Every structure is written in structure tokens, then in C-alpha cells.
Amino acid sequence: MGDTQEWTAAPGAAQRARSVLATAWSCAVTADGAREEYAGAHTVTGAGEVRLTVPEDSALFAAALRAPRQEPPALLEFADVAPVPVRSRIRARLWLSGPLLRCGDALLLRPARVVLRQSSGSVVVDLDEFTAARPDPLAEAEPRLLTHLADAHPDAVERLTRLVRPESLHAATRVAPLAVDRHGLTLRVERARAHGDVRLPFHAPADDVAQLTERVHVLLTQAGAACPRALQRQRADGDR
Known part of the structure; x- marks a missing residue:
């Protein structure tokens, strides 16, 4: 796990x-x-x-x-x-x-x-x-942010898997946003009989939704410059 x-x-x-x-x-x-x-x-x-x-x-x-x-x-x-x-x-x-x-x-x-x-x-x-301590500044907004990411931008979630190590995507059947806080975004990688979590840290903490949007855009830019991972190749092969 x-x-x-x-x-x-x-x-x-x-x-x-x-x-x-x-x-x-x-x-x-x-x-x-x-x-x-x-x-x-x-x-x-x-x-x-x-x-x-x-x-x-x-x-x-x-x-x-x-x-x-x-x-x-x-x-x-x-x-x-x-x-x-x-x-x-x-x-x-x-x-x-x-x-x-x-x-x-x-x-x-x-x-x-x-x-x-x-x-x-x-x-x-x-x-x-x-x-x-105080709650994470994004805690109250997290449910809305994650459901929007999963429902409206599945292509962005898939693109972010380019930042995940290939071994973490081995035999992956689904990747979904699991959590977000001011320090990073966590993805849940599901397999047929198991699952694991990978964390994509932000380049700087985000203290509000506007800053979070910028941090995610930075991750997407980094992902756009990265080589496709196993999940994208599996999807591409399945579409042929």
C-alpha cells in the first residue's frame, strides 16, 4: 500500500x-x-x-x-x-x-x-x-477544490502523473486527487488489488486559493515538459 x-x-x-x-x-x-x-x-x-x-x-x-x-x-x-x-x-x-x-x-x-x-x-x-496550531489555510476549501479537479479536469490529473516516478505507476488502473494542503498535492494511485499515494510538493507554500491555483499551474507546466509516464502510455495503447 x-x-x-x-x-x-x-x-x-x-x-x-x-x-x-x-x-x-x-x-x-x-x-x-x-x-x-x-x-x-x-x-x-x-x-x-x-x-x-x-x-x-x-x-x-x-x-x-x-x-x-x-x-x-x-x-x-x-x-x-x-x-x-x-x-x-x-x-x-x-x-x-x-x-x-x-x-x-x-x-x-x-x-x-x-x-x-x-x-x-x-x-x-x-x-x-x-x-x-491552526488548521491548514486550504482545509475548508479542499473538498470543493479536489472534486472540481477530479470532475472537471481529469486531463490535468493525468498530465500530473508525468511527475510521478514510473515504478509508482506500475500496473496503475486509476489515479485520482486524494488531498491538497498548502505544501502540496497528493494523488492516489489505484491498482487491481492495491493502492499507493504519491505527493507532489509545491515550490512554495500556498496560503489561499489564488496561490494554490498558481502552484498547480507550475506543476502542470513542469509536467508538460516531462516525458509521458506508464499511465499515459497504457491509455494510448488502449485507444489504438
């Missing part, structure tokens, strides 16, 4: 965790033996605390009332799902654990432990770094 392309210029674990937290629409909450799932029920403070708005008859409220000092330990789980349909669509999972405080008609979790799991493995995120 691993790729053979070198990974460079990627977001740190703390920023990646804050990006997952900022863009996740749903979460699962476990407290005092009760597990509930919510959609559109959480917001995030600047320090990375999670505020949950749940029904008053929720098992979580009951747990908060039963616990000493009304601070039961809780575990929140978030999933980062690729906006473009690909195999193994969950790109990362994020777990936050800490005391669950009743705050008016809502519940507030103050993270005491943060764990991020990606394809490269799991890491415990430093709490000070997590608190100080």
Missing part, C-alpha cells in the same frame, strides 16, 4: 490534527460506557476545545451528572474522509480524550491527550503544539 515517491513538505501532526478537527462534520463520543454519534453537533474553540450541542436526554448529559464534579472522562473520535471517491477513503482518524464539562446547555471537552492516525502510522500529538 505504500508509495515509492518521497514525501516532502507536509503538514506537521499538530496542524494535520487541527485540520481534521476543523473540517469533520460528525464525531463519535464515548463517556461512562455510553457511545453516541452526532452530525453537525460540534464546534471548535481557538485552543482546540470541542463544544458539543446534544439533546438534554442524551446519555452524555446523564454521564456528566453522575460523575464526580460532573467531569467524566470522554473520548471523541473524528474521521477525515477523502472528498473524491477512492479506495480506502478514510485518510486519517483523530482521537481526543479528556474531561467532559457541562457548559450551560452544551458539553465541552478539553483535550488531555490527542492521537492522530494516518497511513504512515499513529502519533501522540504534543498538547502545546496542538493548542497553538
